Amino acid sequence: MRATKIVPGLAPLVERYDSYLVDLWGCLHDGVAPFPEALEALERLKALGSKRVCFLSNGPRRIGSLIRRLDEMGVPQSLYDAVMSSGESTWTALKQRSDPWHAQLGRRCLHVGPERDNDVREGNGLDIVAQVEDADFILCTGIDSWDETVTDYEPLLAAGAARGLPMVCANPDLVVHIGDRLSLCAGSLARRYEELGGHVAWHGKPDGVVFARALEALGSPNLARTLMIGDGLRTDIAGGHAYGIDTLFLSAGIHAEEVGTPPDPARLARRAAELGAYPTWATTALRW
Numbered sequence: 001m002r003a004t005k006i007v008p009g010l011a012p013l014v015e016r017y018d019s020y021l022v023d024l025w026g027c028l029h030d031g032v033a034p035f036p037e038a039l040e041a042l043e044r045l046k047a048l049g050s051k052r053v054c055f056l057s058n059g060p061r062r063i064g065s066l067i068r069r070l071d072e073m074g075v076p077q078s079l080y081d082a083v084m085s086s087g088e089s090t091w092t093a094l095k096q097r098s099d100p101w102h103a104q105l106g107r108r109c110l111h112v113g114p115e116r117d118n119d120v121r122e123g124n125g126l127d128i129v130a131q132v133e134d135a136d137f138i139l140c141t142g143i144d145s146w147d148e149t150v151t152d153y154e155p156l157l158a159a160g161a162a163r164g165l166p167m168v169c170a171n172p173d174l175v176v177h178i179g180d181r182l183s184l185c186a187g188s189l190a191r192r193y194e195e196l197g198g199h200v201a202w203h204g205k206p207d208g209v210v211f212a213r214a215l216e217a218l219g220s221p222n223l224a225r226t227l228m229i230g231d232g233l234r235t236d237i238a239g240g241h242a243y244g245i246d247t248l249f250l251s252a253g254i255h256a257e258e259v260g261t262p263p264d265p266a267r268l269a270r271r272a273a274e275l276g277a278y279p280t281w282a283t284t285a286l287r288w
Helices: 036-047 063-073 086-096 115-120 150-162 186-195 208-217 233-242 265-275
Strands: 019-022 052-057 082-085 108-112 127-129 137-140 167-169 175-178 181-184 200-202 226-230 246-250 281-283
Touching: 019 208, 036 052, 052 063, 052 208, 063 082, 063 086, 063 115, 082 086, 082 208, 086 115, 086 167, 086 208, 108 150, 137 186, 150 186, 167 186, 186 200, 208 233, 226 233, 233 246, 233 265
Parallel strands: 019 052, 019 226, 052 082, 108 127, 108 137, 137 167, 167 200, 226 246, 246 281
Antiparallel strands: 175 181
């Protein structure tokens, strides 16, 4: 495994790559507003004329919902060619039930998550119930309020695990930046559910299914000339590496306190080894 090379930004890499998978939260925006440097970097990248970009998000919402949110934030649609999300992957799996794990799920679904994620459960044949006792399975998209903790959900998770209910997790991220603070994601609840003995199907990075769909949306590009850009070692970086894609790690995101900004090579190497996620490149943030 070769050592991660630190670069000042995206510019030194554009001759190597034609296709780019770009994470959203912590890379393009902070959940509230886009990062000006990130927008500028994508503008300069797209100005080259031959580069294609797919936003690949672990957001537990469908593609249309994410695009509307990007529009609200003022992210021009000219900066990207496609969008793929863990929410879209989840919706498809629950609709098609083409694999044995999802095929055995019932239709009565207990949704754990905020109303803004409701499109993941709509239009795919689910009957939404309000109590663990009435459910065939749990769909977890996140927490209702940004300041909640896993402890707040412990009774529900324990009750579901005790009943042997399977859980579908629509966002494997553990935490996400909301403005200048970190908040829990569905992945933290799903990880606790597994600790309690529950069975979880995970949708989104690092799973290869969502990478395959993102690359298909870009026209199935040459993997050797494709770059995954993200701030999550266990999701963006591990997932890209497993799929055979080079990766650019952004240290100012969720791992900032662990690896430093700009990234400290020794600290990054230690954390990457702990998580088994080895970036090809690293920089502070998405910038030119």
